[in-house]
Amino acid sequence: MAHDAPTGGERAAMPLLPALEVVHKRRGNAIVVTTMGAAREWPKLSTEGVGPHPLDFQYLPSAMGHAPMLALGLALARPEREVICFNGDGGMLMSLGCLVTVVAAGAHNFTLIVLDNGLYEVTGGQPTAGAAEAKVGGGSCDFAAFAQGAGFHTVRRYAKLGDWEASAAEVLALPGPRFVQLFTQPVGAAYHLPAPAPMAERIQKFQAALE
Amino acid sequence: MFTGAQIVEVFTKLGITHVVWLPDSTLGTWEPALASADGLQLVRVCREGEAWTIAAGLHLGGKRPIVVIQSTGLFESGDALRNVYYDLGLPLWSLIGYRSYLLPDSRDSAKRFAEPILKAWALDYLLIERPEQLSDIAAHLEACAAANKPGIVLMAEGKG
Numbered sequence: 001m002a003h004d005a006p007t008g009g010e011r012a013a014m015p016l017l018p019a020l021e022v023v024h025k026r027r028g029n030a031i032v033v034t035t036m037g038a039a040r041e042w043p044k045l046s047t048e049g050v051g052p053h054p055l056d057f058q059y060l061p062s063a064m065g066h067a068p069m070l071a072l073g074l075a076l077a078r079p080e081r082e083v084i085c086f087n088g089d090g091g092m093l094m095s096l097g098c099l100v101t102v103v104a105a106g107a108h109n110f111t112l113i114v115l116d117n118g119l120y121e122v123t124g125g126q127p128t129a130g131a132a133e134a135k136v137g138g139g140s141c142d143f144a145a146f147a148q149g150a151g152f153h154t155v156r157r158y159a160k161l162g163d164w165e166a167s168a169a170e171v172l173a174l175p176g177p178r179f180v181q182l183f184t185q186p187v188g189a190a191y192h193l194p195a196p197a198p199m200a201e202r203i204q205k206f207q208a209a210l211e
Numbered sequence: 212m213f214t215g216a217q218i219v220e221v222f223t224k225l226g227i228t229h230v231v232w233l234p235d236s237t238l239g240t241w242e243p244a245l246a247s248a249d250g251l252q253l254v255r256v257c258r259e260g261e262a263w264t265i266a267a268g269l270h271l272g273g274k275r276p277i278v279v280i281q282s283t284g285l286f287e288s289g290d291a292l293r294n295v296y297y298d299l300g301l302p303l304w305s306l307i308g309y310r311s312y313l314l315p316d317s318r319d320s321a322k323r324f325a326e327p328i329l330k331a332w333a334l335d336y337l338l339i340e341r342p343e344q345l346s347d348i349a350a351h352l353e354a355c356a357a358a359n360k361p362g363i364v365l366m367a368e369g370k371g
Contacts, residue, residue, distance in 0.1 A: 069268065072265055072268060073268020073270070073272065098257065
């Protein structure tokens with residue numbers, strides 16, 4: 001089991017869209033599950049003028065904090081495919097136990113990427129309980145340490161886009177389940193989630209693409 | 212109410228591939244049979260809400276899961292249940308242990324609220340009160356699948 005979670009140092013953060021693009025370039029035929037901020041930004045990369053990638057599942061509307069569980073179900077159903085899930089730090093805090101569930105299920109084809117900006121951006125940018133500025137004791141929440149404690153086979157954490165870009169291909173090929181914490185910048189006040197197509201239509205297309 | 216072997220037989224007949232569960236002391240007696248059954252994969256969750264969205268992902272991926280939890284877990288799972296049944300529109304199956312139903316004098320609040328909660332979510336369910344109803348489980352779930360609607364079985368329990 002390989003654990004390599006860098007620790008310490010002042011918190012920097014990378015812009016969200018380029019951070020996602022690093023995965024977009026390397027996804028291959030992976031299923032990609034997005035929610036909240038990632039669900040808003042990822043389609044900008046993935047549409048390429050021809051509509052959403054058929055193996056994207058934009059989990060909107062979602063159950064709070066449950067994107068990793070939906071993605072885990074897909075990973076267990078389709079062990080021959082890689083499944084990548086983007087989750088927010090607020091969503092992660094809502095369901096930390098799922099880190100243990102992922103490991104217990106033995107989902108070797110599963111990558112969970114937490115986009116950590118310390119905020120509930122969709123509700124106007126309030127700090128999460130895990131953000132340093134919201135904690136009496138100070139210090140931001142160490143999701144990578146949680147994942148390592150839960151037993152993820154590969155755990156990484158990046159604050160600089162260049163470091164993430166240089167490592168992503170290798171990380172995505174390491175033994176799963178994999179966990180990546182990316183410190184990302186808030187997108188800003190103009191937060192808007194565009195309404196996706198009706199769910200039944202999206203599910204039909206997604207399932208057709210899986211066949 | 213039922214042995215693990217009986218439940219495995221029902222689940223196998225239904226073509227169930229994954230049992231996504233968090234057991235109580237009644238359901239937990241099925242663990243050895245479920246864990247050793249050919250063709251059934253047991254997925255253990257940390258909190259019942261997880262079970263619904265894992266089952267949703269399995270269903271989207273072409274499998275046939277069932278969620279098995281206690282009524283207290285049903286209470287915990289509200290947002291996930293709402294999402295998979297009403298946002299995603301998936302006709303998932305579940306078997307829910309009805310804590311304290313078989314204890315006539317019980318003042319357990321879990322007994323009091325189980326059926327009202329299901330009704331509040333506008334979910335139909337089959338209540339299993341006697342061992343003779345074993346075959347009703349498969350019939351009910353198959354009928355729900357044919358109608359493309361949620362299939363929920365509420366199984367009476369004594370203690371939790």
